[in-house]
Amino acid sequence: MSDVLAVTEHRRGELRDVSHELITAGRQLADATGGDLHLAVISGNVEEYAEKLDRRGVTEIHTVDYGEEFNHDVYVQAIEALYDAIGPQYVIAPNTVNGLDYAPAVAQRLDLPLVTDAVDMTVDDGLSVTREFYAGKTEGDVDVAGEGALVTIRPGEWPGAEGVGDAVVDAFDVEVDEGAVRSTVTGYQEVGAGDVDISEAEVLVSVGRGIEEEENIALIEELADAMGATVSSSRPIVDNGWLPQDRQVGQSGKKVTPDVYIAIGISGAVQHVAGMKGSDTIIAINNDPSAPIFDIADYGIVDDLFDVVPALTEEFE
Amino acid sequence: MKILVTVTEVAEADDEFEIDGLSIDERYLTYDLNEWDNYAVEEAVQIGEEHDDVEVVTATVGPERAEETIRQALAKGADRAVRVWDDQLADATMIDAATKARLLAAVAEEEDPDLVLAGVQSNDVAFGATGVALAAELGFEWAAVVNQLDLDADAGVASVHRELEGGVEELTDVELPAVLTIQTGINEPRYASLRGIRQAQSKPLDVHAPADLGVDLGESTLSLTSLEEPETESNVTLFEGSAEETASELAEFLKERGVGV
Ligand SMILES: Cc1cc2nc3c(=O)[nH]c(=O)nc-3n(C[C@H](O)[C@H](O)[C@H](O)COP(=O)(O)OP(=O)(O)OC[C@H]3O[C@@H](n4cnc5c(N)ncnc54)[C@H](O)[C@@H]3O)c2cc1C
Numbered sequence: 001m002s003d004v005l006a007v008t009e010h011r012r013g014e015l016r017d018v019s020h021e022l023i024t025a026g027r028q029l030a031d032a033t034g035g036d037l038h039l040a041v042i043s044g045n046v047e048e049y050a051e052k053l054d055r056r057g058v059t060e061i062h063t064v065d066y067g068e069e070f071n072h073d074v075y076v077q078a079i080e081a082l083y084d085a086i087g088p089q090y091v092i093a094p095n096t097v098n099g100l101d102y103a104p105a106v107a108q109r110l111d112l113p114l115v116t117d118a119v120d121m122t123v124d125d126g127l128s129v130t131r132e133f134y135a136g137k138t139e140g141d142v143d144v145a146g147e148g149a150l151v152t153i154r155p156g157e158w159p160g161a162e163g164v165g166d167a168v169v170d171a172f173d174v175e176v177d178e179g180a181v182r183s184t185v186t187g188y189q190e191v192g193a194g195d196v197d198i199s200e201a202e203v204l205v206s207v208g209r210g211i212e213e214e215e216n217i218a219l220i221e222e223l224a225d226a227m228g229a230t231v232s233s234s235r236p237i238v239d240n241g242w243l244p245q246d247r248q249v250g251q252s253g254k255k256v257t258p259d260v261y262i263a264i265g266i267s268g269a270v271q272h273v274a275g276m277k278g279s280d281t282i283i284a285i286n287n288d289p290s291a292p293i294f295d296i297a298d299y300g301i302v303d304d305l306f307d308v309v310p311a312l313t314e315e316f317e
Numbered sequence: 318m319k320i321l322v323t324v325t326e327v328a329e330a331d332d333e334f335e336i337d338g339l340s341i342d343e344r345y346l347t348y349d350l351n352e353w354d355n356y357a358v359e360e361a362v363q364i365g366e367e368h369d370d371v372e373v374v375t376a377t378v379g380p381e382r383a384e385e386t387i388r389q390a391l392a393k394g395a396d397r398a399v400r401v402w403d404d405q406l407a408d409a410t411m412i413d414a415a416t417k418a419r420l421l422a423a424v425a426e427e428e429d430p431d432l433v434l435a436g437v438q439s440n441d442v443a444f445g446a447t448g449v450a451l452a453a454e455l456g457f458e459w460a461a462v463v464n465q466l467d468l469d470a471d472a473g474v475a476s477v478h479r480e481l482e483g484g485v486e487e488l489t490d491v492e493l494p495a496v497l498t499i500q501t502g503i504n505e506p507r508y509a510s511l512r513g514i515r516q517a518q519s520k521p522l523d524v525h526a527p528a529d530l531g532v533d534l535g536e537s538t539l540s541l542t543s544l545e546e547p548e549t550e551s552n553v554t555l556f557e558g559s560a561e562e563t564a565s566e567l568a569e570f571l572k573e574r575g576v577g578v
């Protein structure tokens with residue numbers, strides 16, 4: 001019992017980047033335990049995925065050829081069967097929307113301790129997982145008692161594995177109990193496009209909950225107008241209906257890579273940062289010096305946006 | 318129909334704070350109803366308004382201090398509240414999702430709900446795991462990160478949209494009874510009315526120890542061993558001075574880069 005099993009992720013015919021990151025994280029763990037790294041590839045075009053996942057460091061790839069798209073009831077059964085067959089010490093999965101749709105259930109059924117959203121892992125006497133607490137303002141180590149664990153890893157924290165591997169591919173047969181599949185995916189829907197595509201903009205002025213009231217959005221629009229920039233936002237602004245959905249930057253919104261991204265009254269939650277960290281120059285205006293946005297900003301002003309924004313608008317008028 | 322909503326009180330750190338051992342010093346914490354649970358409560362209350370004979374019960378694992386927060390949910394229209402706590406829970410450095418799931422499952426078994434709504438995540442620990450763990454514990458079906466819900470109670474099916482990454486939603490039919498984890502933006506949470514706040518004071522709020530519910534906690538498998546402010550990897554350059562000064566410096570910097578000229 002020193003092996004590691006990593007559950008890869010795909011969606012609508014494509015492997016997701018986090019799958020290659022899982023190989024890196026899984027190899028790191030397996031090196032520490034002195035075990036092998038196994039990958040699970042469940043549903044969809046498993047053979048094609050297995051070929052793409054054969055990177056350096058992978059020992060064995062187990063494919064479960066059942067169904068096309070993600071279904072958590074199938075994943076839970078497949079992972080349980082693989083766990084019984086391989087007997088790994090640690091299971092790792094992506095901390096994605098789908099990862100969080102099966103990992104807690106798997107942990108519960110296998111009676112494994114679960115730690116989610118890991119940004120680092122070390123194995124000494126036992127497993128210790130580093131993760132954030134208090135909305136990204138602090139970081140802590142969580143020690144896991146006992147032998148095994150299930151850990152979900154934060155996307156983008158580990159580099160994607162490279163190099164060509166020589167993994168054994170094992171077509172793994174799972175007797176899926178159809179009676180236990182009590183949810184059905186009936187389709188997908190994409191968020192509608194509006195008149196502006198924020199992912200095309202060179203300069204984005206992005207507004208967050210710090211703006212407080214709907215009527216204050218005008219302050220941001222005036223600044224963007226004066227600068228010749230486009231307005232985007234964090235999630236709460238869209239949740240409140242203050243800006244249309246296609247203006248949302250982040251994990252569930254758009255990914256943007258402008259020359260300049262100005263985050264105004266945005267704390268810098270991981271799901272927001274996922275959508276804008278590729279911006280060339282990031283500028284943050286926030287009155288909280290401990291806001292996580294300053295960890296990734298290139299330039300910043302720690303002050304009240306209601307003082308800074310009008311003054312900035314004036315500079316451009 | 319009965320709907321159980323799991324609600325938690327979350328701690329938010331002030332702009333400036335100090336860490337005391339394994340948590341942020343009390344003096345720098347403010348407590349509030351978890352944002353995601355606020356949407357879950359609203360969803361349950363709206364279902365109650367659209368259907369006959371719906372009872373909405375909230376369940377919380379938390380200390381006495383949390384009662385003020387729980388009353389917020391009652392003021393918004395939940396009918397009753399259950400709170401679970403004891404000294405062992407109070408002493409733990411962290412309460413893992415499995416423990417919360419076992420305690421909440423024990424409450425659910427007494428209440429026998431048709432639907433359980435949880436939040437996607439709690440804002441402070443953000444495990445994002447309790448709802449799905451609870452479903453597994455109860456043997457209920459589930460769906461995580463739901464941003465649209467259509468309930469057909471007669472057919473025993475919840476048709477939901479699950480919000481995936483990158484502006485894609487998955488449409489899924491889920492058999493009831495089920496646990497759904499609710500995403501922000503699914504509805505517009507109401508503010509409690511004065512009348513609601515007054516009524517909330519007299520709504521039942523029952524307190525149980527885990528032992529009363531037949532749950533033996535045992536040893537905790539997870540423990541927090543350190544907490545610190547993360548070392549900043551970035552080298553952010555701050556513009557300093559009055560708002561006029563910083564705005565002018567930033568404008569100059571931007572204009573040099575060709576913005577707004
Ligand atoms: C599955 C999932 C998907 C998600 N997807 C997204 C996504 O796509 N995009 C997204 O943005 N979020 C997303 N979120 C939500 C995310 O976790 C945060 O809740 C959100 O990003 C917070 O938005 P915010 O920074 O505007 O608000 P807050 O976190 O409330 O921050 C407001 C900031 O404004 C500052 N402020 C307040 N007043 C002032 C003032 N007067 N002057 C200056 N600064 C001020 C505060 O210091 C604070 O830092 C997702 C969450 C989940 C669970």
Ligand SMILES: Nc1ncnc2c1ncn2[C@@H]1O[C@H](COP(=O)(O)O)[C@@H](O)[C@H]1O
Nearest residue numbers: 323325378435436438439444445446447
């Ligand atoms: N202590 C608690 N008491 C009741 N419900 C909780 C508690 N902790 C978490 N939950 C529920 O589980 C959801 C997800 O929390 P978490 O798994 O901690 O991120 C929350 O939105 C709540 O609905």
